[in-house]
Amino acid sequence: MGVFEVKGGRELKGEITPQGAKNEALQVLNAVLLTPEKVTISNIPNIRDVNKLIDLLKSLGVKIEQLNDDTYTFQADEIDIEYLTTPEFKEKGGGLRGSIMIVGPLLARFGKGYIPKPGGDKIGRRRLDTHFEGLQKLGANFEYDSNTNFYKTEAAKLKGTYMLLDEASVTGTANIVMAASMAKGKTTIYNAACEPYLQQLCNMLVNMGAKISGIGSNLLTIEGVKELHGTEHRCLPDMIEIGSFIGMAAMTNSEITIKDVHYDQLGMIPQVFSRLGITIVRRDDDLIIPKQNHYEIDQFIDGSILTVSDAPWPGFTPDLLSIVLVVATQAKGSVLVHQKMFESRLFFVDKLIDMGAQIILCDPHRATVIGLDKQVPLRGISMTSPDIRAGVALLIAALSAEGTSHIHNIEQIDRGYQYIDKRLQALGARIKRID
The missing domain is CATH 3.65.10.10 (Enolpyruvate transferase domain)
Known part of the structure; x- marks a missing residue:
C-alpha cells in the first residue's frame, strides 16, 4: 500500500485546474x-x-x-x-x-x-x-x-x-x-x-x-x-476538488488560482468558505485565493457560533465538510460542523487532534472546532486515510503542519483525486509517493 510523505509548512503558489467531476x-x-x-x-x-x-x-x-x-x-x-x-x-x-x-x-x-x-x-x-x-x-x-x-x-x-x-x-x-x-x-x-x-x-x-x-x-x-x-x-469540473483547493490555499498561507471552475455550478461552496473568513476573488471563470496570514470565522446575526451542515442541493455538499473541519482548525473563532448524512465521516478527527488541533467530537454527527488562529501550527505525524474526503483533509493538514507527515492508505485518495501528488508538486508542495 502506498504512503504520502509530506513535509509541511511551505507556502504554495501558482495555478491549478480541477479534474473532471x-x-x-x-x-x-x-x-x-x-x-x-x-x-x-x-x-x-x-x-x-x-x-x-x-x-x-x-x-x-x-x-x-x-x-x-x-x-x-x-x-x-x-x-x-x-x-x-x-x-x-x-x-x-x-x-x-x-x-x-x-x-x-x-x-x-x-x-x-x-x-x-x-x-x-x-x-x-x-x-x-x-x-x-x-x-x-x-x-x-x-x-x-x-x-x-x-x-x-x-x-x-x-x-x-x-x-x-x-x-x-x-x-x-x-x-x-x-x-x-x-x-x-x-x-x-x-x-x-x-x-x-x-x-x-x-x-x-x-x-x-x-x-x-x-x-x-x-x-x-x-x-x-x-x-x-x-x-x-x-463532464463539469469537480466541485469537491475546487473546495479542497480553496481550503488548502487558506491553510498554507498560499496564493493559488483555480482555473475554469464553472462558477455558476458551485452553489453554496464559495459562500461557506467565505463565512470561514477565506477571501475568494472571482475573475471570469477562475477563482483567486490570495495569501492570508489570518482568517476569522463568521458568526450568526445573534452572535451564536456558526454551524456548517450538509443538505440536499442547493444545500452544502457533505463531501466538503471534512475540508471545512480541517480548515477551521487554523481559523480565528469556532464552528460547529454537523454531518447529517453519514454517521462515521467525522471519526478522522482523532488524527487532527494528534496533530494539535482543538476539536470536540460531540457525537458521530457533530464536531466543534476551536480555531488556533495560526498561532500554534499543527505538527506532522503518521496517520492513515480512512476515506477519500478525510484523506484529502488530512493531506491539507499535513501541508500546513510543521515537520514531516506520513499518510498511509493513499489508495483511498487516489480513488477521487488524479495525480494529486504531481499537481501539488507543481505548486511547490513537498510531497512524495512511497510504495
Missing part, C-alpha cells in the same frame, strides 16, 4: 448502456473509481476507445447480459459504489439488472432502498439474497408512474431516471435530487433523445421513448 463521471458512464450507438465523453478524471467502472463496462461488452487523456468513446451494441451471473462480475461490481447505477440502464434496455452489494467509502450506512423501490414502482420485480448480498431486478416492460422518493438520493435518482427514460408512458419523480451532476446526466439523456422536463428542480417528468441514440458529452 468524479460523481458526474460515475453517472454518465453508466448511461452509455442505454444505446447501441457510439457515445463520446470528455473530461473524464483518471482516478481509481472511474477506471474501475470503465473496466466493468468493458467486461460487459462495451467497446471502449480512449481518444486522449480524458476522452473516450463507448459503444454498447454487443452487451453480454449473461456476464451479470458470473463470479467475476460479482467481484468487479462489488468493488465500487458507482456500479449500482448500471442497474437502471440494463433493466430499461435488456429487462434485467443485477448487482452485488457495492463497495465505496466506509462512512456509515448507505442504504439502497431508494434505488430499488423506485425501480419496483416502474414495474420491476426485485429480489435480494441476504446470504450473497446480491440484488436482482427484472421486468418484461417498465411502465411510467408517479413516485415520491423517500430521500433525495443522487445515485438513486440517476438510476430511476435512466430506467424511466425508456419506460412506457410518463414518470413523475418528486423529491428528486437536483445536483449539477444529476442535471448533467439529464441533459445528456435529452441529447440522446430522452424527454425530460423539470431539470434542475426536485420534480422531474419523463416521457419514455422506445430508443436512445449516441451523443457527445463533457
Whole structure:
C-alpha cells in the first residue's frame, strides 16, 4: 500500500485546474448502456473509481476507445447480459459504489439488472432502498439474497408512474431516471435530487433523445421513448476538488488560482468558505485565493457560533465538510460542523487532534472546532486515510503542519483525486509517493 510523505509548512503558489467531476463521471458512464450507438465523453478524471467502472463496462461488452487523456468513446451494441451471473462480475461490481447505477440502464434496455452489494467509502450506512423501490414502482420485480448480498431486478416492460422518493438520493435518482427514460408512458419523480451532476446526466439523456422536463428542480417528468441514440458529452469540473483547493490555499498561507471552475455550478461552496473568513476573488471563470496570514470565522446575526451542515442541493455538499473541519482548525473563532448524512465521516478527527488541533467530537454527527488562529501550527505525524474526503483533509493538514507527515492508505485518495501528488508538486508542495 502506498504512503504520502509530506513535509509541511511551505507556502504554495501558482495555478491549478480541477479534474473532471468524479460523481458526474460515475453517472454518465453508466448511461452509455442505454444505446447501441457510439457515445463520446470528455473530461473524464483518471482516478481509481472511474477506471474501475470503465473496466466493468468493458467486461460487459462495451467497446471502449480512449481518444486522449480524458476522452473516450463507448459503444454498447454487443452487451453480454449473461456476464451479470458470473463470479467475476460479482467481484468487479462489488468493488465500487458507482456500479449500482448500471442497474437502471440494463433493466430499461435488456429487462434485467443485477448487482452485488457495492463497495465505496466506509462512512456509515448507505442504504439502497431508494434505488430499488423506485425501480419496483416502474414495474420491476426485485429480489435480494441476504446470504450473497446480491440484488436482482427484472421486468418484461417498465411502465411510467408517479413516485415520491423517500430521500433525495443522487445515485438513486440517476438510476430511476435512466430506467424511466425508456419506460412506457410518463414518470413523475418528486423529491428528486437536483445536483449539477444529476442535471448533467439529464441533459445528456435529452441529447440522446430522452424527454425530460423539470431539470434542475426536485420534480422531474419523463416521457419514455422506445430508443436512445449516441451523443457527445463533457463532464463539469469537480466541485469537491475546487473546495479542497480553496481550503488548502487558506491553510498554507498560499496564493493559488483555480482555473475554469464553472462558477455558476458551485452553489453554496464559495459562500461557506467565505463565512470561514477565506477571501475568494472571482475573475471570469477562475477563482483567486490570495495569501492570508489570518482568517476569522463568521458568526450568526445573534452572535451564536456558526454551524456548517450538509443538505440536499442547493444545500452544502457533505463531501466538503471534512475540508471545512480541517480548515477551521487554523481559523480565528469556532464552528460547529454537523454531518447529517453519514454517521462515521467525522471519526478522522482523532488524527487532527494528534496533530494539535482543538476539536470536540460531540457525537458521530457533530464536531466543534476551536480555531488556533495560526498561532500554534499543527505538527506532522503518521496517520492513515480512512476515506477519500478525510484523506484529502488530512493531506491539507499535513501541508500546513510543521515537520514531516506520513499518510498511509493513499489508495483511498487516489480513488477521487488524479495525480494529486504531481499537481501539488507543481505548486511547490513537498510531497512524495512511497510504495
